[in-house]
Amino acid sequence: MQVQGKKPYNEINITPLVDLTFVLLIIFILLTTAAVQGIKVDLPSASSAQTLNEPKSRVIAVSNDGTLSIDAVPVSLSELEAELRSSMATTPDLAIVLRGDRTVQYDRIMQVLDLCSKVGVPSLGMASTRPPGGGA
Incomplete structure (x- = not known):
């Protein structure tokens, strides 16, 4: 017995696939921008701070609650x-x-x-903020 009005699909509906692609793209953009900003740390100020312009540098941040992160990735002391x-x-x-x-x-x-x-790190600098109107 054949059902009237029903015909086989000849093409695939890609609308849900496009929706999923856009959602994944938005999630990727949001996570990427969050990772670039890093961890919010309230730095102390120094009157004679020098700028470290090392291309081969890593940033270790210690937040106010004592959590550690390296390049904005939270780690424990042993992982660090x-x-x-x-x-x-x-x-x-x-x-x-x-x-x-x-x-x-x-x-x-x-x-x-x-x-x-x-570990034997050869070069270690401590970040600080410059006071208003201070230093070069």
């Missing part, structure tokens, strides 16, 4: 050590920029500094 060791293996003249929030416990900054010393 492993990441620094692998970076040092590929780039021996690696420069590290430490961005510590002004309200973070001093002990947490010292843990990161000790870790950088233990």
Whole structure:
């Protein structure tokens, strides 16, 4: 018995596929821009801060609650050590920029500094903000 009015589909409906593609594109754009901005850290100011313009540098941020991140990726202290060791293996003249929030416990900054010393980081700088109207 044949059902009247029903005919087989000759083409595929791609509207749901296009919708899915646009949603994935929007999610990708949002996640990419969020990763570029990094972690918000309230830096202390320094009167004679120098600019570090190293092309081979990594940024370690310590937020006000003590959480660590390297290049805006949250890590634990042991993960940070492993990441620094692998970076040092590929780039021996690696420069590290430490961005510590002004309200973070001093002990947490010292843990990161000790870790950088233990790994053998050749160049370490601490980020700060310049006071208004100060320095070149």
